[in-house]
Structure formats: structure tokens, C-alpha cells
Amino acid sequence: DQQVKQNSPSLSVQEGRISILNCDYTNSMFDYFLWYKKYPAEGPTFLISISSIKDKNEDGRFTVFLNKSAKHLSLHIVPSQPGDSAVYFCAASGYGGSQGNLIFGKGTKLSVKP
Amino acid sequence: DGGITQSPKYLFRKEGQNVTLSCEQNLNHDAMYWYRQDPGQGLRLIYYSQIVNDFQKGDIAEGYSVSREKKESFPLTVTSAQKNPTAFYLCASSTQRVVWNEQFFGPGTRLTVL
Numbered sequence: 001d002q003q004v005k006q007n008s009p010s011l012s013v014q015e016g017r018i019s020i021l022n023c024d025y026t027n028s029m030f031d032y033f034l035w036y037k038k039y040p041a042e043g044p045t046f047l048i049s050i051s052s053i054k055d056k057n058e059d060g061r062f063t064v065f066l067n068k069s070a071k072h073l074s075l076h077i078v079p080s081q082p083g084d085s086a087v088y089f090c091a092a093s094g095y096g097g098s099q100g101n102l103i104f105g106k107g108t109k110l111s112v113k114p
Numbered sequence: 115d116g117g118i119t120q121s122p123k124y125l126f127r128k129e130g131q132n133v134t135l136s137c138e139q140n141l142n143h144d145a146m147y148w149y150r151q152d153p154g155q156g157l158r159l160i161y162y163s164q165i166v167n168d169f170q171k172g173d174i175a176e177g178y179s180v181s182r183e184k185k186e187s188f189p190l191t192v193t194s195a196q197k198n199p200t201a202f203y204l205c206a207s208s209t210q211r212v213v214w215n216e217q218f219f220g221p222g223t224r225l226t227v228l
Binding site: 004006009032034036041042043044045046049089093094101102104105106107 | 123149162204215
């Protein structure tokens with residue numbers, strides 16, 4: 001059973017507009033959430049993270065929002081640029097057992113059109 | 115430059131042969147990981163190692179083996195017992211000093227078994 005879900009396999013957005021990527025999780029023991037960006041045939045690169053004690057973290061054009069009661073987080077990219085076109089993975093950690101390991105969602109492919 | 119290297123980028127093998135994928139890091143990270151990515155799937159954890167001479171099975175360890183004789187190196191062997199070895203393999207590392215476990219990824223190795 002998937003503990004981290006990204007229900008939208010793809011998203012298409014016009015350049016300059018906002019991109020919103022969503023992620024849901026089921027395990028309430030997750031402490032940290034991370035977003036990674038991945039280009040084809042390359043390794044993922046870390047984008048932004050958020051601790052479960054916060055509800056928002058911002059870094060330039062990227063903002064992550066966390067709603068613990070809904071077990072939902074989202075990544076906002078404003079304004080979207082063509083170079084943002086990539087697959088975005090949501091990941092969670094801190095669920096005990098193999099503490100520190102990351103559980104990844106299946107990813108959302110973002111296409112930003114000029 | 116500090117980072118993670120994986121070699122080779124593309125690897126072809128005949129069915130029934132074992133193959134070893136290389137992963138080296140010079141980030142002085144204690145923890146290293148191997149993931150597998152299939153089309154439309156997230157990253158699935160194969161094995162991880164939090165310290166030299168110790169490693170643990172991840173979610174899909176069957177048909178794989180690893181060793182961690184040096185801090186810098188974490189090779190993965192795909193054995194003939196792995197039923198569906200064709201995939202994109204990613205190695206990652208992290209420091210234990212950061213609680214949110216930001217993992218740094220290598221560029222990946224695409225293995226094709228003919």
C-alpha cells in the first residue's frame with residue numbers, strides 16, 4: 001500500500017502561471033517532507049523540505065505547504081518557467097523502523113509551455 | 115568537486131549474468147542507498163547502509179546484493195535471481211547530521227538485460 005501518493009501523473013501549465021503539485025500521505029509518523037526534481041536520465045535533485053512542525057516553507061519561487069490534519073502537502077512554483085519542466089517527486093521520512101529512509105511518491109511530470 | 119558518481123551510465127547484459135553497478139561518493143556521508151526506478155513508478159529502495167560494514171534490505175532487495183567495505187563505496191550486484199532487472203538504478207548518500215535526511219543522488223545507471 002502506497003504511503004506517499006501523487007495522484008496526478010502529469011500537469012501542464014503556461015509559462016508565468018502558478019504550478020501546484022500535490023502529495024498525500026497516510027502515515028502520521030512522518031516528520032519531514034521533501035520535494036525532488038528529476039530530469040530524464042539524471043538523478044533527482046533536492047528542491048525544498050518542510051518539517052511537520054511547520055505549515056509553510058518558502059525558497060525563492062518554490063513554496064511548500066503542509067496540512068497535517070489532511071495529511072496533504074503541496075508544492076507551488078510561481079512563476080513557472082520552461083526550465084521547471086521535469087518530474088517532481090514528493091518524499092517523506094521519519095516513520096520509525098528504518099528511520100531516516102525516504103518514501104517516495106510516483107512523481108508528477110510538469111510541463112511548462114512557453 | 116564533491117558528489118556521487120555512478121558508472122557506467124548505460125549497461126547491457128545477457129540474461130543470467132550477474133552485473134555490478136558502481137557507486138562512489140566523496141561527500142564524507144555515512145549513509146548510502148540504492149534505488150530502482152521503473153517507468154511511471156517512484157523510487158523504490160533496494161538496500162541501504164548507514165555505516166561501513168553494515169547494510170539493510172530495503173523494500174525490494176530480492177535478487178540484489180551489496181557490500182560496504184569503504185565509506186566512499188557502495189556497489190550493487192544485480193544477480194541472475196532478479197526476475198526483472200532492466201531498470202534505471204540510482205545511488206544516493208546522506209549525512210546523519212541533518213534530520214530531514216536530504217539525500218544526494220548520483221546520475222544513475224540504466225541497465226538493460228537482453
